[in-house]
Amino acid sequence: MNALEASQETPLPVVRVEGVCKSFGGIQALNDVTFDVPAGSIFSLIGPNGAGKTTLLNLVTGSFPADSGQVVFGETMLNGRKAHERVALGIARTFQNIELFGSMSVLENVLVGQHVKTRCGFLGAMARLPRTIGEEREARNRALELLDFVGLLDSASQRSTDLPFGWQRFLEIARALATGPRILLLDEPASGLNAVETASLAELLEKIRKSGVTLLLVEHDMNLVMKVSDRVLVLNHGMKLAEGSPCEVQANEAVIAAYLGRDKAGPGC
Amino acid sequence: MRYLFFIAAVLAAGFLISSPYKLQLLTFIGINTLLALGLNMLMGYAGQISLGHAAFYGLGAYTSGILTAHYHWSPWLGLAAAVVLAVAAAFFIALPLLQLSGFYLGMGTLGFGMIMFVVFRQMSLTGGDSGLVGIPGLSIGPLSLDSPRNYLFFVWAVAIISIFLCERLINSRIGRALRAIHDSERAASSMGIDTGKLKVHIFVLSAMLAAVAGFLYAHLVSFISPSSFDFLVSVRMVTMVVIGGMASVWGSLLGAAVLTILPESLTVFSEYEMIVYGLVLIVIMILLPQGLFRGVLDIYERAGSKPGNASSRCQG
Known part of the structure; x- marks a missing residue:
């Protein structure tokens, strides 16, 4: 938690998303979403399927442009920068369906x-x-x-x-x-992993954070999210439903109603 | 080491073979190797198909041919002009075309090949359908390359240097980036690779090799006509790459050799030549889908290992 304390002293977000909207042919995937990812934190995006989590991640990496709003990386405005340029700035990602280079070792x-x-x-x-x-x-x-x-x-x-x-x-x-990278965006890294593998993933995420890389996580595995995250943002129907520490989010009535359900008593709360 | 062996083989072939016909056949293999190598860089490694590469072959041949035959330029200046023109054409064509992918890229490049074919046929400078005559031979200083043997050595020197440079390119940061584009363009750009720019660059390199091959061809045969650069030639280039082996520099050599020698040696079948030719290609593709080079290596390795150990086969 050292990193989080440090970030509270000097609130310098690695990524700042401001009023971002995105629609795909009449479907509003993201509607006026604003949040900061503090430097050195593990920040998780959760929410039901179709809530706009991956869309948000793709807007940060530059897969497609936002309709309105802006994404700022450190002090650099990202709007208009191509995906490969953002990598050079320090934004890396993984994919929901693993995309390795199959012809290579x-x-x-x-x-x-x-x-x-x-x-x-x-x-x-x-x-x-x-x-x-x-x-x-x-x-x-x-x-x-x-x-x-x-x-x-x-x-x-x-x-x-x-x-x-x-x-x-x-x-x-x-x-x-x-x-x-300065920030690593992981799109559902635990999907398809068994319990043992998920546990070593959690360890790896901690190790990466300790090495100085901020993590932005899109994830459905609530045990993992609640265990490793410093901050959690809940999306629902493209809108921000709640944001806070894992405990705050788990106790939030709106989140329980929309996503987590009553019986989800998370660890450490 | 491989290159020493290769150079020795070319020298041996050049000095031991005396029939001008066979020497010329070997020279054609060298020229076709350049074509296949260039296209393999684009198709085999970067995964971008081109069905119009004969256009660049023709551009190289006609540029140098016209400048030397009509305007009496030195062939070496003709070569420089041919390369510059092919690079410029490839660059401007690649910008819009490489926005496409898959079948659409195939169609786009096909269209470009058709346009250039019409240009070769219709322009008065090119001599139209009746062709361009009087293209001079080459000489390096006092050394004339007119004899079939000297021309063979020259063509193969160019081919070997090209293979050498392409192999170095493949085993580098750029080569890995090209293969990354082939495997997953999305993942490649998430690694910070400017996929659009790199595809244009490799297209230009590929066109450059085709233009050099065109130059070598024009000054070898001294007479060129549009039919040497039509759609079927583009298809034959693709076939060389596929038969020899995609993403294999040495496969290009093998593919070029097979597709140069096969039609010549099939003339004994007279009117059934094309049928036999087609059948051979089908059989090769069914039995060795990874191309001759990889396929023969696999057979060799399989023969060397125990029968039960067929893991390399499953990974195919």
């Missing part, structure tokens, strides 16, 4: 993640100057470190899609971390 996937951290272009690759060789070696070492970090070092040379499902999620996280 585990290690290569993480190497692709370092695209924005390396410089070599067409001519540099063909000339293969000492600079390029050095850069490649560094990238490789960093990739191995990251694989060690998520516990996949032993599988480095395996083909990525041959990994067990749960490990593929961890690889996707390592690959996203390779871009050197």
Whole structure:
């Protein structure tokens, strides 16, 4: 909780979403949503299916533009910036349906993640100057470190899609971390994981936060959300229903009525 | 090491073979290797299809052909002009076309190929249907490349250097980014890869190789006509890539060799030639869907391992 305390002293959000609206052909996916993601926190977005969680995440990563409102990253206005430019700024993501590079090895996937951290272009690759060789070696070492970090070092040379499902999620996280993000957006990282894998995911999330990366989580697994989150935002029908600490959200009558249900007594409350 | 072996093979072939026909056949394999290699960079690695690549082949051939035959430029200046023109054309065509994907990209590039074919046929400069004659041979300083043997060495030198550079490119940050686009464009852009820009760049590189191949072709045969750059030639280039093996630099070489030698050696079947040709291609694709290069390697590896150990086959 050190990070949270620090953020209360200096309220500098990593991501600030202000009055964002988005509709898809008459369906209002997001309606005037505003929130701050404090630096160094684990921030969760929850809500029923179709509440607009993934849409919100896609607006932050730049998959499509918002109809109105703005997304600010640190002090940079993100409106109008393309997805790949936002990665270079420090916004990384994973996907709800894992999207690994299937033709590549585990290690290569993480190497692709370092695209924005390396410089070599067409001519540099063909000339293969000492600079390029050095850069490649560094990238490789960093990739191995990251694989060690998520516990996949032993599988480095395996083909990525041959990994067990749960490990593929961890690889996707390592690959996203390779871009050197300040914030990492995870779209339902626990879906499809068993209890043991979810527990090690929770540990990994804590480890990532400790390394200085802010986390924005879209998740349905309430045990995980309530356990790791510093702040929780509840969306319903594209609107903000509630926001607060896990305990506050769990005690909120509107949230219980719309999403959590009566019997959901969360941990630590 | 592989390259030393390869260079030795080319030298041996060049000095041991004396029949001008066979030497020229080998030279054509070299030219087709350049075509297949360029298209493989685009199709096999970046996953973007082009059904109009003969346009760039023709652009290279006609640019240098016209400048040397009509205006008496040095062929090397002709080559420079051909490459510049192909790069410019590819760049402007790629900007709108590569917004498309899948079948639509195929249709778009097909359209571009058709337009260029009409341009080659209709322009007075190109000589129209009757073709462009009097394209001079090449010489490097005092060394004439007129003899089939010298031209063979020259073409293969260009091909080997191109293969070498492309292989380096593939095993680099750029090569990984290209394969990433092939696997998942969405994930690639979430890694910070400017997918739009990279696709344009690889399209341009691919067009450049085709233009160089066109230059080599024009100055080899000294006479070119539009039929050498029509839709069927584009299709043949795609076939070389697929037969040899997508995403395989050496497969391009193999695909080019097969599709150059096969039609020549099938002439014994006279009027059934095309049927046999089609059948061979179908059989290869059914038995070795990953292409000849990968397929033959797999068979070799499988023969080396124990019969029960068929895991590499399942991963196919």
